Amino acid sequence: MKNVENLTPEEAEEELKYIAxxxxxxxxxxxxxxxxxxxDAEYDRLKIRNAQIEAxxxxxxxxxxxxxxxxxxVRSDFGKIRHRFPMLSLGDIFSITELDDFIMxxxxxxxxxxxxxxxxxxxxxGLSFAARYENGRFVQGATRGDGTTGExxxxxxxxxxxxxxxxxxxxxxxxxxRGEVYMSKADFFALNQKYESEGxxxxxxxxxxxxxxxxxxxxxxxxxxxxxxxxxxxGEVSExxxxxxxxxxxxxxxxxxxxxxxxxxxLTTKEIEDSFTRLGEIRASLPYDIDGMVYKVNSIALxxxxxxxxxxxxxxxxxxxxxxxxxxxINNIRIQVGRTGALTPVADLEPINVGxxxxxxxxLHNEDEIKRKDIRVGDSVIIQRAGDVIPxxxxxxxxxxxxxSKEFEFPHTCPQCGAHAIREEDEAIRRCTGGLTCxxxxxxxxxxxxxxxxFDIEGLGRKIVEEFYHExxxxxxxxxxxxxxxxxxxxxxxHQNSAPLHLEMxxxxxxxxxxxxxxxxxxxxxxxxxxxxxxxGIRQVGTATAxxxxxxxxxxxxxxxxxxxxxxxxxxxxxxxxxxxxxxxVEFFAEEHNLKxxxxxxAEITVEDFIDNTDYSSPIAGKTVVFTGxxxxxxxxxxxxxxxxxxxxxxxxxxQNTDYVIMGADAGSKAAKAKELNIxxxxxxxxxxxxx
Ligand code: IVH
Numbered sequence: 001m002k003n004v005e006n007l008t009p010e011e012a013e014e015e016l017k018y019i020a021x022x023x024x025x026x027x028x029x030x031x032x033x034x035x036x037x038x039x040d041a042e043y044d045r046l047k048i049r050n051a052q053i054e055a056x057x058x059x060x061x062x063x064x065x066x067x068x069x070x071x072x073x074v075r076s077d078f079g080k081i082r083h084r085f086p087m088l089s090l091g092d093i094f095s096i097t098e099l100d101d102f103i104m105x106x107x108x109x110x111x112x113x114x115x116x117x118x119x120x121x122x123x124x125x126g127l128s129f130a131a132r133y134e135n136g137r138f139v140q141g142a143t144r145g146d147g148t149t150g151e152x153x154x155x156x157x158x159x160x161x162x163x164x165x166x167x168x169x170x171x172x173x174x175x176x177x178r179g180e181v182y183m184s185k186a187d188f189f190a191l192n193q194k195y196e197s198e199g200x201x202x203x204x205x206x207x208x209x210x211x212x213x214x215x216x217x218x219x220x221x222x223x224x225x226x227x228x229x230x231x232x233x234x235g236e237v238s239e240x241x242x243x244x245x246x247x248x249x250x251x252x253x254x255x256x257x258x259x260x261x262x263x264x265x266x267l268t269t270k271e272i273e274d275s276f277t278r279l280g281e282i283r284a285s286l287p288y289d290i291d292g293m294v295y296k297v298n299s300i301a302l303x304x305x306x307x308x309x310x311x312x313x314x315x316x317x318x319x320x321x322x323x324x325x326x327x328x329x330i331n332n333i334r335i336q337v338g339r340t341g342a343l344t345p346v347a348d349l350e351p352i353n354v355g356x357x358x359x360x361x362x363x364l365h366n367e368d369e370i371k372r373k374d375i376r377v378g379d380s381v382i383i384q385r386a387g388d389v390i391p392x393x394x395x396x397x398x399x400x401x402x403x404x405s406k407e408f409e410f411p412h413t414c415p416q417c418g419a420h421a422i423r424e425e426d427e428a429i430r431r432c433t434g435g436l437t438c439x440x441x442x443x444x445x446x447x448x449x450x451x452x453x454x455f456d457i458e459g460l461g462r463k464i465v466e467e468f469y470h471e472x473x474x475x476x477x478x479x480x481x482x483x484x485x486x487x488x489x490x491x492x493x494x495h496q497n498s499a500p501l502h503l504e505m506x507x508x509x510x511x512x513x514x515x516x517x518x519x520x521x522x523x524x525x526x527x528x529x530x531x532x533x534x535x536x537g538i539r540q541v542g543t544a545t546a547x548x549x550x551x552x553x554x555x556x557x558x559x560x561x562x563x564x565x566x567x568x569x570x571x572x573x574x575x576x577x578x579x580x581x582x583x584x585x586v587e588f589f590a591e592e593h594n595l596k597x598x599x600x601x602x603a604e605i606t607v608e609d610f611i612d613n614t615d616y617s618s619p620i621a622g623k624t625v626v627f628t629g630x631x632x633x634x635x636x637x638x639x640x641x642x643x644x645x646x647x648x649x650x651x652x653x654x655x656q657n658t659d660y661v662i663m664g665a666d667a668g669s670k671a672a673k674a675k676e677l678n679i680x681x682x683x684x685x686x687x688x689x690x691x692x
Contacts, residue, residue: 004052012057016065019050023066039384039394040291041323044092068310077217077652079152079636081142084236087128087178088147088311090294090318096273099295102317103269106297109306109314117298119245120275121263123318124230125289126182126210131157132236133175136167136255143215147311154635156214157181159223164256171255176235179257183210184287187226197448199340199539206289217640218576221544228288231257244298262286265298276319283321292320325384325394326359328352333364333377333408337416339444340539341432345370345410347381347393354385362391366428367410378402416440436476436593443469445537449477453543454535455524459517473501476597477535481525481604484518529556529610536598539584548574550610560598563589575650614647619690621647623659626674629667631684639687646691654679662687 002011022038023046029037038046047066054061061067093099106116130150132140141157142150157163160181167175183191188206191213195202203209213225231252242248246265253259262279266272276293283290297303297315306315332348345364352359362383364370373396375381380400381393410430414421419434436442446465450457457480468474474483488500504514527535533556534546541549552574553559562570568582588594615621625648627639634642639662640650654661654673661674661681674681682690 001049004049004056007053007056009057009060012053013060016050016053016057016060016062019046019053020062020064020066022046023050024064027066039323039392041325041384041394044094044320044323047092048094078215079630080145080149081140081152082149083130083142083147084176086147087130087144087150087235088308088313090316091309091312092318092320094320094322096276099273099276099317099319100269102295103272106306106315110302115268116302117244118266118272118295119249119263119298120266120272120279121232121294121296122260122279122286122290123292123294123320124180124182124232124260125205125207125291126180127207127214128178129153129157129181129214129229130176130178130235131163133167133171133177135173136171136175138163138165151215152635153214155219155638156216156222159219160227160229162228162258167255169254170241172237172239172241174236174238176237177231177252177257178233178235179229179231181210181214181227181229182206182288183213183225183227185289186287191225194451194453195542197339197444197451198537198542199338199342200542218544220547224543229258230260232260232263232294240300243300245296245300246298266295280321290321292318294318323384324354325382326352326354327380327382327397328359330375330377330379330381330393333370333375335411335415337414337432337438337440337444339441339448339537341414341421341434341438341441342429343411343414343421343432344429347375349381349383349391352383354383354391359383359385359391362393364393367423367430368428370408370410374407376401376405376408378405414438414440435591439469442475446474446477446480448537449535450480454531455527456531457524458520459513460520478597478600478604480521481601483521487514487518525604526606526608528608529554532556532605532607533559536588536594538588540581541585545577545581548576551612553610554612555609556602556607560589564595566590573649575652614645616647618646618648620660622649624649624651624657625660625662626651626654626658626670627662627664628654628670629664631662631664633684633688642691660687 007015023043026038026043050066054065054067093102103116103118107113110116128144130142130144131138132142138158139154140152141154143153144150158165183206185206188203188209191209192202203212209225210227213222213227216222234248242251249259249263262282264271264275266275272295279290279293295317297306303313303315306313308314329350330347331350334346334348336344336346338344345367347362347364349360349362362381364375369375373393375393375396378401380397382395382397383391384394385391412421412430413419414432414434417432417434417438417440419432419438421430421432423430432438432441434441436445443466446469447462449455450460450465460480465474474480483501483503486498486501487503503509503517504511529550530543530547533549534541534543549559549571552570553562562568563586566586568586571577571582571585572579620643625643627636627643627650631639643650651658654670654677656677658674658677658679661671661679662684663671663674663681664684671681
C-alpha cells in the first residue's frame, strides 16, 4: 500500500471512495445483520487510513465519509426511539504515545499543568443500550442505532436478569442509564456449539451473538440467551446527584446496576498506563470480551468545560488493544462433518501462544474462504483471535510458502462415509449426502437427540455415544429406549438374537451407573412436543422454531400428517417460518428412514400435546392483523403478544389475507397499501376496544 504522503489527488479520491464503500458494507453487516464483513482490525485499519488521507486532502472529504458517521441506520422492523441526548461514540487511540498526547491535549484545553484524575474502564465488547427509568421503574430500552434514533428493545432488555427493573434507594425521577449488553465467552461457546449441532450458521464472536440475541423481534428468544450488562454512563436525568464518574459508579451500585469491578480511578499518567498494562494481562482470564480501555475525565465539571468534538467527547477516549495476531504453520487441513452433513474445514496448526491462549486449530469457514485466501497445507499464516476467541486465518505469508505446495482441493465426497458431498446453488456449505449411513452424521444426530434442550438424557455424553455407536449398541435414537431390555434381565424373547449387553461389566461402569442411566432414559419416555420436534434434528429447526410449530399444530400427529402430505400452507403462515425452512422440514419427512425412526420412537415414547392458552373465542381469533406506526399505549411486542394470545395471526406485511391493520402514529407505506387493498384500518384505541 502506498504511503499517504505519496498519493496523488486522483489516487486519494479513488481510495476514499473505496474505503467509504467497504466501511458502509461493513457497517450494514455489523449493525443490521449482526454478521461481520470485516474483522475489527481490518475495519480499524481502514478507518485510520481514511483519516490520514482526509487529513492530507481535506478538500476530498466525501459527504458519505465514514469519518462523519456513527453506526448504521436502524433496522426498520423494530419500533424506533429517538434519544433525548445522542448516544455518541469515542475517539480511538492505539498506543501509549497517543495516550500521552490525549492527556496533554486535555490539560492544554483546560490550561493546566496539574495531574487530572481519569476513570479507566474496561471497554466491554458488546453493544450499547439505553435504559430509561421513571420514578425508579424501568420503562423503556433502546439500542444506539445511528446515535440519534435507536431500536425499541424494551421487551428484550426486560429479559436480562442483571438489568434492574426497579431501582433501590434515592433515584432521580427521570434517569436514563447507558451501558453495554454482552454475552459471556462461555455462553457464546455453548450457543455456537448448539447452533453447530443444529446445522445453523454460528456467530463469529460473543459481540455478534449478543447483538443477534438482543435484536430479536421475539423477546422469548432473547430470554433463552444468557445476556448480561455493565452500566457505565447516563443520558437524560432530571437531577444529577453526582459530581464525578467515580461517584456515579457508587450511585449505580446502590441502585442495583452491575458495575465493572476493574474500573479504576487513576490520579497520574503513570497510573493510567499501568492500568492499561494490567488490563492487558488479565484480559484472557476475564469471562467476557473486552477490546480495550476507556478513559474518562473523572470530574463532571471538567467534562462540561471540555465538551464535545463533532461526534465524540473531548473528555474521553477509547484505547484499543492491538489485534492479537501470531504467525504459525498449517500442519493439516481437516474436514469435519456435522449433524446435517455440513463439511467444515479446520486447520490444524503448529500450536502457538496468541495473547495468552494456546491456539492449535483455526476455522477455515468453507471452501470459498480457502480459495479466496489460497490457504494450503504447509503454509505459514497470520492467525488472529477475532473478538478474543475463535482463531481465524487472516492471511497467508506467500513468501514463506514451501516449494511444490499444492492448492487445497476441497473433497467432493464425505471423508467419513465416502458419499457424494454436494453444494447447492446459493449455499456456501458443501454437504454429505450419506444421511444416517454416514457415521459422523448418525453420531451427531444421536448426540443432538439426547442434548439438553432435546431429550436431555443425563449420562449419555459425546464419548459414550461415540463408543456405543461404534460397537453397534446405539446406532439410532430408537436404540436408546431398548437399551434396558437388551442389557439382559428384561423380556427374554425380545432380543433373543443378540447376547445381553451387560453394560455394568464395562470398564468404569457398575451396577449403580447403569441403573442411573436407565432411570434417566425412562424418565424421558414422556416428552413435550417442542422438545420432541427439536430432537428430530431437522435442518434449521432450533428450539424457537420447534416451539412455534408445536404451538401452531398442537399435536405431533397433526404436524406429521401435514408434512407427509407436503401441506405447507399452515407452516409458512407462521410468523418466523419461511419457505426455505418449510422446504427443509418437508424434505425431512419425505425421507423413508426418518419416518421409520419416528414410528419406532412413537412406539416407545409418548409425545404430549401442546397445551395452548390461546383464547380462540376472541373477536380477532383466526384473523390476520398487521401493526404499523408507533403505538402509544403499548409496545409493539406487547401488542403482538396480546394479539397472539387472542388467537390472531400477526403478520409483518399487508396483503389480501390481512383482516385488520392497526395504525399508530406516523404510519407509512403499510397504511397506504391497506387503503389500496381496501383492508380495514383501525386505530390503537379501536383495537383495544375490540379486544376488551
Ligand atoms: S462511554 C460518550 N464506557 O464503546 C461516551 N463506552 O466506542 C459513551 N463501550 O458506544 C461511551 N465499554 O458501546 C463507554 N466503559 C465504557 C464502555 C463503552 C464499552 C462501548 C460503547 C460505546 C463504544 C465507544
